[in-house]
Amino acid sequence: MDKKIMLVDDDPIFNWVSSKMIHMVDAGLKIDIYQNARKALDFLVDNFDQGGHYIIFLDLNMPEMSGWEFLEALENNDYTRNESISVYIVSSSTDQDDIEKSKTYPLVKGYLIKPLSLDVLQSIM
Amino acid sequence: MRSFGYNSPKGLNNVINKWTMTKDDMPLSILVIEDNPGDFVLIDDYLLEKFSAIKVIHHMSFEAAASEIESFKNIDIILLDLVLPDLMGEQLVEKVQEHSGNVPIIILTGYSDIELARKTLSKGVSDFLIKDEINPEIIYKSIVYAKERKGYVNQLKQEKKVSQDLFDFSPQPMWIYDPVTLRFMDVNQAAITKYGYSLEEFLELTLRDIRPKDCQGYLEQSLKIDQRDNANHYAGKFKHQLKSGQEIWVEIYSSEIQYRGRATRLILSNDITDKQHYIGTIEDQNRKLKQIAWTQSHVVRAPLARLLGIINLFGLEAGSSDDQRFMLDQIRKSGEELDKIIQGIIEQTNAMDLKDINNG
Numbered sequence: 511m512d513k514k515i516m517l518v519d520d521d522p523i524f525n526w527v528s529s530k531m532i533h534m535v536d537a538g539l540k541i542d543i544y545q546n547a548r549k550a551l552d553f554l555v556d557n558f559d560q561g562g563h564y565i566i567f568l569d570l571n572m573p574e575m576s577g578w579e580f581l582e583a584l585e586n587n588d589y590t591r592n593e594s595i596s597v598y599i600v601s602s603s604t605d606q607d608d609i610e611k612s613k614t615y616p617l618v619k620g621y622l623i624k625p626l627s628l629d630v631l632q633s634i635m
Numbered sequence: 636m637r638s639f640g641y642n643s644p645k646g647l648n649n650v651i652n653k654w655t656m657t658k659d660d661m662p663l664s665i666l667v668i669e670d671n672p673g674d675f676v677l678i679d680d681y682l683l684e685k686f687s688a689i690k691v692i693h694h695m696s697f698e699a700a701a702s703e704i705e706s707f708k709n710i711d712i713i714l715l716d717l718v719l720p721d722l723m724g725e726q727l728v729e730k731v732q733e734h735s736g737n738v739p740i741i742i743l744t745g746y747s748d749i750e751l752a753r754k755t756l757s758k759g760v761s762d763f764l765i766k767d768e769i770n771p772e773i774i775y776k777s778i779v780y781a782k783e784r785k786g787y788v789n790q791l792k793q794e795k796k797v798s799q800d801l802f803d804f805s806p807q808p809m810w811i812y813d814p815v816t817l818r819f820m821d822v823n824q825a826a827i828t829k830y831g832y833s834l835e836e837f838l839e840l841t842l843r844d845i846r847p848k849d850c851q852g853y854l855e856q857s858l859k860i861d862q863r864d865n866a867n868h869y870a871g872k873f874k875h876q877l878k879s880g881q882e883i884w885v886e887i888y889s890s891e892i893q894y895r896g897r898a899t900r901l902i903l904s905n906d907i908t909d910k911q912h913y914i915g916t917i918e919d920q921n922r923k924l925k926q927i928a929w930t931q932s933h934v935v936r937a938p939l940a941r942l943l944g945i946i947n948l949f950g951l952e953a954g955s956s957d958d959q960r961f962m963l964d965q966i967r968k969s970g971e972e973l974d975k976i977i978q979g980i981i982e983q984t985n986a987m988d989l990k991d992i993n994n995g
Contacts, residue, residue: 521937527944534951571933602940604981605932624940625947 512562513635515541518550518580519569519600528567528600528626535631547575551583554590563594565634567622570601570608577601581615591617598622598634658687659775663782664709666692668700668731669716669743674766678714678743678774685775697722697730704734712778717744717752717763728755737789739781743769761785808904810837811894817841817858820899829906831878847876872907883908928984936977943970 515532517525522545529541544550547568554564570577577599584590584597597617601608602624612618622630663686669675679691692707694700697719704710713735717723722730731740742763744752752763761781764773802809808826812819822837830837830845846854850873857870870887877883885904892901946967950960 521941524941524944527941527948530948531951571937601933602936603932604936604978605929608932624937625944627947628951 514564516566517543520572535635547580566597567600660687662688664690665712666710667714670695681771684771713740739785845875884911932981
């Protein structure tokens, strides 16, 4: 099964650090980086492959389209509301309300508080 | 001027009573104004027979008695012959009352003056006794009754004064209004001070005049509720307008009260303008605090998390010297310390349970 990693975060430095660390876990993984959640959404809708396995690391607080809006769009789309998509929220927010809210989305498999650690990444991959 | 009809059977009764009945030991000072020495001797005798701790003062004329009342204040009862050498009848009663204040007066009279004596009752005289019928029991009963009644009347006056004082001197504005015309019937000093209208001005106004123009509809609505429920209750928060035009927020308590023989309503008005203002300020601060909590959680922590991420990555890269590792470790420790501080602020602001405060 083809594993695809998507980093959705408006912070380019964070994306750079994250991709470095992910490659430390598995150097062969393909990582797509999106600084704009809408572009990530467009990509998924256009190129979604039922046979693939998508691991999305999703930031919450982003301009234009927030992580929540991205999740809503994914879950409202019959095509992308799919077992083959795993979303991990990656946020600097430690707000309990955010953590509880993320649990209401079936696509969300975990809530990770920034910064990411190698251990956490290893357990996900 | 008149003498008692004196017969022996009555006299005999008196003798028996002296030995068989216990005397009343109520302390008593009685002024007897009586010009007939014979009548006085009998009355004095009856009084001493019934009261053990009595002081009897005797005067023969109004003139003499008047100066006695002036100088001796502690007279409990005045026994007054309705016909004296210097004054008589209603005029006598009025003159004695001028001097005696509210000391109970019992009139002594003969059969021929009963009509006159009866009239004096309306002047505030306690009782009248017909001389020919006086005996120790009658005079005893009349005195005790007059004294008790005076105490009771004083108590009523006192209670009325207390109620009036509660209204007049209440630190919170109060008024009584006519539920039909909505006119003010009475207002207390606190209302006069708060609203700026004099008592005379208030009595020319209706409830509508202390409501701002845009709250008149609300007034009609709340009055309907007031009249329907008709009980004592908290009426709610209202906007009132002072004479100066300034608007204030008040809490109104309303209750039914009998006033001048009619069903009226008694209102207590509590100015909560400042309180409302404080609550508004607190709510505003509360919103800002929530904003700060959110900023701490999402914005301030973001660059720190990025910094810590880079440090993590840096530590994973091989090839650093011991010194570099030490320095990196110190940067990480400082960053983690800062993170703890931010987490602490977030926890504290969340612990205030801001949602509950807002809903309350």
